[in-house]
Amino acid sequence: MKPLAPAWRKAIRLALLIGVLLALYALALAKHDERARIREQPVTLTPGCADKLARYGLAAGATYVSPYALARTGQATVRRGYSEEDVRAIERGCNIIDDLQGQLAADPARERWNATRFVRGTHTSCDHCHQGIGDKQTAAGVPQPGSLSLAASWVMADMYDQFTGILLPYELRQMQCYINSSNGYKPNIADDLIRDVTAYGRFLAAALDLRFGNRYPEQGIDEVTASSTLKRGDDYVRGGALFREKCARCHGPQGLGTVVDGKVLFPAVAGPNAFNLQSRNNFSFVSTILPGFICRNMPLGEEGTLSNQDCRDIAFYVSNLPRPAGDKQGPLAALWQQLMMHVMPPLIHTVESWQRPGETVGSGT
Amino acid sequence: MNVKTGVFAWAPPRAGALGNELLIGLTLAIVVLPQAIAFSTTLAGLPSYFGLYCAIWGVLFTALLNPSRVFHGGPNSTLSAVVGVTLLPVAPQFGPDYIGYALTLFLLAGLIQLVFLAVRPLGRMLDFVSEPVANGMICGIGLYMIFKSFPAFAGLPINTQVEWRLWIAWQSFLAVLEIGNLHAIHIGLITLLVTIVARQFAALRNWAILLGIVAGTLYSEWLNARLGLAATLVEQTANVSAAGFVYPSVPLVAQEAMPDIISIIPGAVTLALLGLFQTVAAMRRMNRRSGQFVDARHGIFADALSNCVLPFISALPTCASFNRMSLMHAMNTGSRLAAVSSALFLLALVSFFGDFIAIIPVPAMAAIIMVVGANMIDWSDIRAHFQHRPEAIVFSASFLSVHLFGLFGAVICGSLLALAYAKWEKAHPNVSLEHNVLRIRGNIYYGSLPVIESLYHRASTDARIDELIVDFSAVHHIDPEGIRWLAEVGRNGKVRFIDRRSGQDRRAVSGESPPDRKRRDRRRRHTL
Numbered sequence: 026m027k028p029l030a031p032a033w034r035k036a037i038r039l040a041l042l043i044g045v046l047l048a049l050y051a052l053a054l055a056k057h058d059e060r061a062r063i064r065e066q067p068v069t070l071t072p073g074c075a076d077k078l079a080r081y082g083l084a085a086g087a088t089y090v091s092p093y094a095l096a097r098t099g100q101a102t103v104r105r106g107y108s109e110e111d112v113r114a115i116e117r118g119c120n121i122i123d124d125l126q127g128q129l130a131a132d133p134a135r136e137r138w139n140a141t142r143f144v145r146g147t148h149t150s151c152d153h154c155h156q157g158i159g160d161k162q163t164a165a166g167v168p169q170p171g172s173l174s175l176a177a178s179w180v181m182a183d184m185y186d187q188f189t190g191i192l193l194p195y196e197l198r199q200m201q202c203y204i205n206s207s208n209g210y211k212p213n214i215a216d217d218l219i220r221d222v223t224a225y226g227r228f229l230a231a232a233l234d235l236r237f238g239n240r241y242p243e244q245g246i247d248e249v250t251a252s253s254t255l256k257r258g259d260d261y262v263r264g265g266a267l268f269r270e271k272c273a274r275c276h277g278p279q280g281l282g283t284v285v286d287g288k289v290l291f292p293a294v295a296g297p298n299a300f301n302l303q304s305r306n307n308f309s310f311v312s313t314i315l316p317g318f319i320c321r322n323m324p325l326g327e328e329g330t331l332s333n334q335d336c337r338d339i340a341f342y343v344s345n346l347p348r349p350a351g352d353k354q355g356p357l358a359a360l361w362q363q364l365m366m367h368v369m370p371p372l373i374h375t376v377e378s379w380q381r382p383g384e385t386v387g388s389g390t
Numbered sequence: 391m392n393v394k395t396g397v398f399a400w401a402p403p404r405a406g407a408l409g410n411e412l413l414i415g416l417t418l419a420i421v422v423l424p425q426a427i428a429f430s431t432t433l434a435g436l437p438s439y440f441g442l443y444c445a446i447w448g449v450l451f452t453a454l455l456n457p458s459r460v461f462h463g464g465p466n467s468t469l470s471a472v473v474g475v476t477l478l479p480v481a482p483q484f485g486p487d488y489i490g491y492a493l494t495l496f497l498l499a500g501l502i503q504l505v506f507l508a509v510r511p512l513g514r515m516l517d518f519v520s521e522p523v524a525n526g527m528i529c530g531i532g533l534y535m536i537f538k539s540f541p542a543f544a545g546l547p548i549n550t551q552v553e554w555r556l557w558i559a560w561q562s563f564l565a566v567l568e569i570g571n572l573h574a575i576h577i578g579l580i581t582l583l584v585t586i587v588a589r590q591f592a593a594l595r596n597w598a599i600l601l602g603i604v605a606g607t608l609y610s611e612w613l614n615a616r617l618g619l620a621a622t623l624v625e626q627t628a629n630v631s632a633a634g635f636v637y638p639s640v641p642l643v644a645q646e647a648m649p650d651i652i653s654i655i656p657g658a659v660t661l662a663l664l665g666l667f668q669t670v671a672a673m674r675r676m677n678r679r680s681g682q683f684v685d686a687r688h689g690i691f692a693d694a695l696s697n698c699v700l701p702f703i704s705a706l707p708t709c710a711s712f713n714r715m716s717l718m719h720a721m722n723t724g725s726r727l728a729a730v731s732s733a734l735f736l737l738a739l740v741s742f743f744g745d746f747i748a749i750i751p752v753p754a755m756a757a758i759i760m761v762v763g764a765n766m767i768d769w770s771d772i773r774a775h776f777q778h779r780p781e782a783i784v785f786s787a788s789f790l791s792v793h794l795f796g797l798f799g800a801v802i803c804g805s806l807l808a809l810a811y812a813k814w815e816k817a818h819p820n821v822s823l824e825h826n827v828l829r830i831r832g833n834i835y836y837g838s839l840p841v842i843e844s845l846y847h848r849a850s851t852d853a854r855i856d857e858l859i860v861d862f863s864a865v866h867h868i869d870p871e872g873i874r875w876l877a878e879v880g881r882n883g884k885v886r887f888i889d890r891r892s893g894q895d896r897r898a899v900s901g902e903s904p905p906d907r908k909r910r911d912r913r914r915r916h917t918l
Contacts, residue, residue: 142561213565215569
């Protein structure tokens with residue numbers, strides 16, 4: 026075959042390049058259209074969200090009066106109402122907080138804005154830490170102090186991050202949640218995912234009648250410091266014993282969580298589906314947050330039964346279980362952690378069953 | 391070489407060439423203007439005046455300090471990318487802290503370059519960054535620049551989480567497709583298409599970027615007139631004319647900033663090395679093309695000194711620009727007047743046409759960065775490296791390590807691989823056994839001895855060979871261990887050496903000391 030003249034080769038290359046650019050543009054148009062359609066379509070709420078949003082009287086209208094605030098204080102603050110579009114955004118935000126993995130959704134990727142792209146594993150959901158769909162309340166129906174309330178966090182608006190000292194708006198603070206269970210991807214700040222969650226947090230603040238700029242006790246977590254214990258030091262062995270006694274029945278002996286019929290009943294606290302090494306839940310990174318969470322929320326149904334020392338011991342033990350690498354450790358370390366987490370358990374299982382034949386060894390899930 | 395004599399070596403312009411020099415200066419000023427703005431805003435995360443002051447004062451300083459006729463300093467895409475990569479984890483871009491850290495980074499890089507000037511062996515070490523290492527890094531950075539400009543191309547906020555570059559790049563690409571601002575994408579696409587098409591014509595090649603910017607800006611102005619800036623939400627370059635001739639600045643050196651300053655030192659080393667490397671490489675290539683020989687140390691001197699001053703007047707660090715130097719060469723530059731006048735023309739442009747610079751849309755800048763990044767990936771270089779397997783490995787490793795370990799990691803990884811390759815080559819001398827002659831070509835040293843010994847052992851135990859002749863006349867280096875081994879071999883009665891001495895040595899009276907006693911290995915051989 027005769028080779029093409031340079032001019033023709035150049036022309037073909039140019040045509041190819043322009044063709045690729047135009048194809049990408051057409052793809053972008055199609056994707057934009059799809060997003061616009063999703064924004065327009067009615068939202069199927071999860072049962073938890075349907076209950077919560079109905080209680081707070083979310084509806085489109087010219088004004089909004091919170092039934093919750095009216096019932097509690099007898100006073101009604103009349104606020105500007107929500108449009109149909111706002112209501113859908115708030116509903117989608119609530120769905121994402123309640124069920125990030127989309128296990129209750131017909132089409133998880135579309136209904137949750139592809140949220141699973143940004144988290145590692147199949148367990149992670151916002152609701153695991155921000156309990157009560159970001160608005161945990163006591164039996165008396167008042168917000169629970171130190172419950173990581175999204176509403177109280179919204180009214181704090183731009184906060185200085187207490188660890189990095191950087192001024193972060195609410196949208197950027199959501200990034201910390203993606204760092205906690207990172208797989209290397211981060212949503213863009215302009216993503217609908219971030220916007221809808223922000224809309225939901227903002228609606229919660231209005232429903233609970235929280236005032237902008239105030240610090241409320243339900244914001245953040247009650248951190249359990251070493252000085253709030255009897256100062257016996259954090260005990261890994263005691264933590265391990267406590268974990269087996271108090272936590273293993275739900276989270277499994279190796280902390281790998283409990284999944285039934287593809288639905289996460291109890292999330293993993295160790296292994297490939299758990300929070301990562303760089304998470305602020307990691308005891309060796311920030312030693313007060315996970316103990317605080319455990320003391321406040323665990324064990325389910327027996328909250329408040331653990332002492333501060335118990336919580337710190339359990340947190341110390343849990344954080345030392347194998348888990349994925351975080352952003353700072355880099356992709357190679359992440360690959361190594363994954364390899365170890367997937368290779369070591371069957372290996373240990375094999376060795377143990379070879380040493381003690383006939384004895385069943387708990388696999389964890 | 392005396393750098394001081396170089397500074398004052400001004401060739402008088404040829405008669406009637408003054409007009410040509412000024413024309414080249416104006417051309418360069420117009421070519422560098424969009425690059426300066428794009429590099430500083432889109433890559434380095436700094437206000438546009440940083441790039442402009444670098445294109446004014448950086449060019450002026452290097453032109454005055456460097457005796458080369460065809461030298462054009464100013465803002466550089468690679469250096470700007472390094473600045474962005476290094477500082478993104480430290481502070482929010484465009485903020486006062488970020489600017490302070492950036493100035494400190496530039497000053498550190500300038501000081502490191504001064505060290506490279508003062509300590510000659512260090513300057514010599516630049517030669518150990520081999521071509522595949524440098525090209526691998528430059529290609530990697532080019533690709534990185536394309537990835538980096540995705541969010542700005544689609545009018546999206548940049549992602550401040552930088553740890554896993556390839557992951558973020560893919561995510562940004564999806565974000566462009568799914569949630570990008572379509573007006574911004576249109577402006578970017580128009581700029582990109584106009585630039586690409588204009589580049590195909592030889593006459594327009596140097597003006598392609600400017601034409602692209604003009605097309606993008608005109609479209610954006612049409613959009614603004616039709617819909618209004620509030621509806622399109624497309625970011626524009628800010629007006630820089632208010633900044634004046636110089637904008638004094640002080641690098642941030644506070645006690646509480648020290649941990650961050652220490653964390654950017656690897657970035658400063660990378661910045662300094664990449665700057666010097668590009669300057670040295672560009673000057674060498676220009677020497678070959680133009681016939682004028684200027685020692686590369688002049689370039690190191692000019693760069694180092696300029697980069698120590700520029701942080702105090704809000705400018706990006708400077709280094710040679712190969713593209714603009716090719717343009718100068720193509721336009722027959724006769725003296726340094728061209729570079730000097732380009733700086734002064736740019737100063738005039740910025741002072742009087744600031745209002746026009748201010749309306750350039752950011753997506754157009756991002757499109758320019760994409761074109762510049764794609765240009766850094768030179769297929770002919772890559773093809774040449776892939777003809778030779780070790781070179782291909784070194785190239786691929788330094789290309790990949792830009793994305794996996796960052797730029798500093800890439801410098802380290804690539805240089806180590808290149809050194810390892812050189813050592814590996816030396817460790818495999820050409821050893822052959824022809825009948826009873828064992829010929830060794832290359833080096834006899836601790837690394838290559840095992841290879842030589844294995845063949846020697848086979849030959850010396852071979853019953854068919856009565857007398858083994860060892861010929862090491864083509865060996866150019868023997869280390870002490872090799873000499874000990876040869877002495878050992880010499881004691882074997884079956885072995886005879888072919889005389890290795892040169893004719894001159896043989897002519898000298900045997901038993902007397904040879905003429906050059908300074909050669910260390912020779913002295914050692916005498917002691918044996």
